[in-house]
Amino acid sequence: MTTGNDRTEAEPTREDSDYTLDRRAVAAILDAVEAGDQALLTELMEPLHQADIADLLEQIGPYDRERLIRLYAHEFDGEILSELDESIREEVISYLAPNVLAEAVRELESDDVVDLIEDLEEPQQEAILGVLEDADRVAVEQAMAYPEGSAGRLMQREVVMAPEHWNVGQAIDHLRASEDLPDQFYHVVLVDPRLHPIGNVTLGKLMGARREVPLRDLTEEMFRVIPATQDEEDVAYAFNQYHLISAPVVDDEGRLAGVITIDDAMAVLDEEHEEDILRLAGVGESSLSDSVAETAKRRLPWLGVNLLTAILASLVIAQFEATIAQFVALAVLMPIVASMGGNAGTQSLTVAVRALATRDLTGSNVWRVIRRELIVGLLNGLVFAVVMGVVGLVWFGSPVLGYVIAAAMVINLAMAGLAGTVIPIAMDKMGVDPALASGTFVTTVTDVVGFFAFLGLAAVVLL
Amino acid sequence: MTTGNDRTEAEPTREDSDYTLDRRAVAAILDAVEAGDQALLTELMEPLHQADIADLLEQIGPYDRERLIRLYAHEFDGEILSELDESIREEVISYLAPNVLAEAVRELESDDVVDLIEDLEEPQQEAILGVLEDADRVAVEQAMAYPEGSAGRLMQREVVMAPEHWNVGQAIDHLRASEDLPDQFYHVVLVDPRLHPIGNVTLGKLMGARREVPLRDLTEEMFRVIPATQDEEDVAYAFNQYHLISAPVVDDEGRLAGVITIDDAMAVLDEEHEEDILRLAGVGESSLSDSVAETAKRRLPWLGVNLLTAILASLVIAQFEATIAQFVALAVLMPIVASMGGNAGTQSLTVAVRALATRDLTGSNVWRVIRRELIVGLLNGLVFAVVMGVVGLVWFGSPVLGYVIAAAMVINLAMAGLAGTVIPIAMDKMGVDPALASGTFVTTVTDVVGFFAFLGLAAVVLL
DSSP states (O other): OOOOOGGGTSOOBOOGGGTSOOHHHHHHHHHHHHHTOHHHHHHHHTTOOHHHHHHHHHHSOHHHHHHHHHHHGGGOOHHHHHHSOHHHHHHHHHHSOHHHHHHHHHTSOHHHHHHHHTTSOHHHHHHHHHHSOHHHHHHHHHHHTSOTTBHHHHOBSOOOEEETTOBHHHHHHHHHHOSOOOSSOOEEEEEOTTOOEEEEEEHHHHHHSOTTSBGGGGOOSOOOOEETTBBHHHHHHHHHHHTOSEEEEEOTTSOEEEEEEHHHHHHHHHHHHHHHHHHHTTOOSOOTTSOHHHHHHHHHHHHHHHHHHHHHHHHHHHTTHHHHHHOTHHHHHHHHHHHHHHHHHHHHHHHHHHHHHTTOSOTTTHHHHHHHHHHHHHHHHHHHHHHHHHHHHHHHOOHHHHHHHHHHHHHHHHHHHHHHHHHHHHHHHTTSOHHHHHHHHHHHHHHHHHHHHHHHHHHHHHO | OOOOOGGGTSOOBOOGGGTSOOHHHHHHHHHHHHHTOHHHHHHHHTTSOHHHHHHHHHHSOHHHHHHHHHHHGGGOOHHHHHHSOHHHHHHHHHHSOHHHHHHHHHTSOHHHHHHHHTTSOHHHHHHHHHHSOHHHHHHHHHHHTSOTTBHHHHOBSOOOEEETTOBHHHHHHHHHHOSOOOSSOOEEEEEOTTOOEEEEEEHHHHHHSOTTSBGGGGOOSOOOOEETTBBHHHHHHHHHHHTOSEEEEEOTTSOEEEEEEHHHHHHHHHHHHHHHHHHHTTOOSOOTTSOHHHHHHHHHHHHHHHHHHHHHHHHHHHTTHHHHHHOTHHHHHHHHHHHHHHHHHHHHHHHHHHHHHTTOSOTTTHHHHHHHHHHHHHHHHHHHHHHHHHHHHHHHOOHHHHHHHHHHHHHHHHHHHHHHHHHHHHHHHTTSOHHHHHHHHHHHHHHHHHHHHHHHHHHHHHO
16 A cells, blocks of 8 residues: 555654663662652652552662662552562562551552552561451452452452443433542443343443433443453453453352453453463563572572483483494584474474464364474475585585485474474363473473484484 | 462362353354355354454364355454454455455444554555545555554544543533544543643543533543554553553644554554564464465574574584594583573573563663673572582593583573573664574574583593
8 A cells, every 4th residue: 555655664663761761760769869868869759650660679779679668668659569570579568667558558459459468478468458447458358268360359349330220311320429439440330130240331332322221222242241260361361352441250149249450451461471481481480670599599490300301312312322433423413403303393382382372272273283383394394404414415525414314304393393282282281381391391302303313313324 | 368268279260161262163163164054154153252253264274264254254244354363364355255345344443444454465455445435544544654563553543532621511511412432432631722632531530520620630640642653562561561541642743643542552462472472482473374385484584593503503513523532421411511501591581581571671770680690590500510510420430521511511501691681682772672583692602602611621621
């Protein structure tokens, strides 16, 4: 399409500085902390959103963090705690005087309090619950009764509802007479006499319709009810798939218990993604504000697993020591076969893990996908077999060595496509997160098969 | 915290079947297609959301896809096209008769049409633009004048606005008198006389306030204006960071041009995730519905780059052929050093790439993070040095071999931490997506350093 406008050619602008705390602002804040200048600090912090203040606290070191918080305590907002990474939340709370903490927490909505305390140690949990007003504490305790990571913990308990037989005029009069509407709400939930939600009416539709129109005639086409025990990952999926803005949450008896809004679902989607990408790399939960010791400890188990699998591959090589002693060229070339297999396997694996996460890989297409990955592995194996055959021939002047590495390449890349797809699918079937450990399994397969195919063929052909 | 409730112990339930097209439904639909039974097909498709129908079309093969679409054409909804993966959009459009396509497209909002046509070839783009009504076509063409991936393409042009001096009563009367309010809107945007947006008032606040309250007193604390040329990735970041629900978009002169809502931002966030995770694995853009040939072709370049780096590592090994010929144990153990370095490097790399994407890694903490990764690499290097020293000693009965592999392990894991952090940061500084190719660079470093340290030390110590 031609628009005759130069803008089409330009890249969209990236104005990072709009959103990141810039380096100079951080330096100025730390200078104010150094000088103990409370007035200046307050002035410099004033334009920052709570989410930015949380980022700031995560980015600076623990020594500066403590001094900054103590100097800023009089202004400390509960939202900062909600936004803070879990890894330093306990530390930050420990710097706050009890009265400051109490005031900060009392400002929060009950779902934010739940999010705040669910990962804290018991003494800190109880300290926070203790400062809440009775009604809020009960709400938080009720939410905490739902499993971790469930819709029940994610939902707000404040819901705006209306009986299904009302009309627009009744709903508007009721809303305008209400004293305590939630800060953010987008729908009126219609309920039947037993409090079962039966539809959503957007505020926009309510505004636009005549007073005598029954609410039932205005309900959204897309309406989904979420069980309170549902996994938050599935909640995020439903919001993203069906473009939900808010959805009612129901208890075991199907009665309205709360409402989840898209901003919470978006945060879950982002966390799930973080989990996937880090797990695929064998990092697990981690954060930039973790200490050196914590980071080293968290990465150790995965490296340990990798060591075992690497030793397994070495055991394969050890079977061919005699062959290698005769043809050292084999030692030079063998990492290439393993490395190509590992890369091709990671490609297939990542596509499969992502497709499982987005529910694109299902019972209906699983065989087609496995077959596709196997054939892709074979095709690319053939391409690199030709390339490596030539490299082997030219480098070491041995056509036979060229044939051997070519054959090993085809075998290993086909195996990589197969293992990279079958392993995550099998893990998913067994109820294990396929992002969690399938990387090690896949590279174990490609290392073992790669070394065995290359050295084994060489032993047969060259000796 | 103790709640005395058994639910705390239970895992949240996963009810995948709520959201995935189950295998039986797909089979029944394909049977109806096979039988050419239009009535049955329509009945089976009726409960499916457009997003589910799009998933269905992605999951079945091209032959079934064409037959299904031709049989279902009379019911075909434009939303299905919007939801469809780009890889098969052109194919699906080609199966639709011009009148069916015209009707499907006319139902869509202008921002969905933009999303639909921006990746199509010109003839298909023009066919779709041709069926739109004049006003819609102009709206689409105006949006297409903004760069691809910019806020201007993402925004809806229908905005509900009010002059800044109005009060609640005036706004409500105006809304109730409007004939054509957008389907979904959450805020009234306050504008000054030159159409510059100056605040958002939520519909909930409007509902809850007395008629004489000035709108200006009800504006949201969190208010962000998005330039139309801004990168959609930054838009998604801002929505997630600041919990925005909708935000006004402005043109070069700062005048209100449209509005972006959180559901669009959530879709962008999800796409960015997909891009990051696939790029880290060297897959690039890809989809399960790509053909075998396309998939093989897309993965080839990355495997080619990996081959070059693997050959580079082999050249390092080739320098030590004489040493290996004397001590074949070196050939057995050398992949372990390289593999551990590769894994540790991938861990550091993934943490850095993710932290750059979430703006957690900035000028303020870059040196602290690099130092931390280097020390973590050293510490874990020491742990595995001890382990491998013992393995080397026990397996090959050579204490010297143990020392050599231990020393190489420390060197390579420290280097992995350093390279895994510095390389993505440097790529980001140069304006290259750090997810895109840093994996190859990092494993090249760890392979080369690993082989060189291990074999080099062995050559010095053992000979």
